[in-house]
Amino acid sequence: MxxxxxxxxxxxxxxxxxxxxxxxxxxxxxxxxxxxxxxxxxxxxxxxxxxxxxxxxxxxxxxxxxxxxxxxxxxxFLPVVHAARVIERGQTITAEQLQMQEVNIGKTPRGFYSDAADVIGQGAKRRVRAGQLIAPNLLAAPLLVRRGQQVTIVASQDGISASATGEALANGREGEVIRVRNLGSQKVIEAQVVEEGVVTSTFR
Incomplete structure (x- = not known):
C-alpha cells in the first residue's frame, strides 16, 4: 500500500x-x-x-x-492551492490571490491543484471566497477582452496588414468571436479575440 x-x-x-x-x-x-x-x-x-x-x-x-x-x-495530506482572498467572477487569477493549504485529497472529489503555476493566469468562472480550495470546475480561460474596452482591430490580406481602434461589445476569451464597433467608421463587425486587447477581423 x-x-x-x-x-x-x-x-x-x-x-x-x-x-x-x-x-x-x-x-x-x-x-x-x-x-x-x-x-x-x-x-x-x-x-x-x-x-x-x-x-x-x-x-x-x-x-x-x-x-x-x-x-x-x-x-x-498534501499542500494544494486555495484562494488567499476573494476572487471575483471573471478575474484573471494572480499569484497574490493564491496560497497553499494542506488537505486530505481523498476528500476533494472535484479535484485540486498541487502547483499554483497551473492556476495563475486562468479566469474565475464564479466568485471564489477567501480560503476556498481551487478546483478545476472553478476555472476557465481568462477574459482577454472585456465589454466596453477599447481594442485594436487587426486585419491582413495578401500580405498586407492594417489596424484600427474599436470598442468591444462583449467579453471574449482567446479564439472566441465577438461583436466589435470600429470607432472610425462606427461599423459593427464580428472579430476573433487573438490576445489581450487585440482582435482580428480576418478569420475563418
Whole structure:
C-alpha cells in the first residue's frame, strides 16, 4: 500500500505529501494458529486507486484455513492551492490571490491543484471566497477582452496588414468571436479575440 502511494506521488509530482493508513480487521487472528512465515496479501477490491479503501485478504501458506480480511484506508495530506482572498467572477487569477493549504485529497472529489503555476493566469468562472480550495470546475480561460474596452482591430490580406481602434461589445476569451464597433467608421463587425486587447477581423 505504501509502495502504491509512493508511485502515485511520483507520477503526480506531489510535493510535501504525508499519509496515514487506517486498518481494521473484519475477523480476528487471535484464534488462528501462528503463521510461521510472512502471510501473503491479495487485494480483492475492484478499485485499485491507492486513495480508495482497499479490501485485503491475508493467507498463510502452511495453514490452508488461515485467513484474515482487512480494510485499509489511506489518508493522503498534501499542500494544494486555495484562494488567499476573494476572487471575483471573471478575474484573471494572480499569484497574490493564491496560497497553499494542506488537505486530505481523498476528500476533494472535484479535484485540486498541487502547483499554483497551473492556476495563475486562468479566469474565475464564479466568485471564489477567501480560503476556498481551487478546483478545476472553478476555472476557465481568462477574459482577454472585456465589454466596453477599447481594442485594436487587426486585419491582413495578401500580405498586407492594417489596424484600427474599436470598442468591444462583449467579453471574449482567446479564439472566441465577438461583436466589435470600429470607432472610425462606427461599423459593427464580428472579430476573433487573438490576445489581450487585440482582435482580428480576418478569420475563418
Amino acid at each position: 505504501r509502495d502504491k502511494l509512493a508511485e502515485e506521488a511520483s507520477r503526480q509530482a506531489w510535493q510535501g505529501q504525508r499519509h496515514r493508513l487506517d486498518t481494521s480487521l473484519l475477523n480476528s487472528a487471535d484464534r488462528l494458529p501462528a503463521c510461521t512465515q510472512m502471510p501473503s496479501v491479495t487485494a480483492s477490491s475492484s478499485d485499485l486507486s491507492p486513495l480508495s479503501r482497499q479490501r485485503l485478504e491475508l493467507s498463510c501458506a502452511d495453514n490452508p484455513g488461515w485467513s484474515v480480511t482487512a480494510l485499509v484506508q489511506a489518508s493522503v
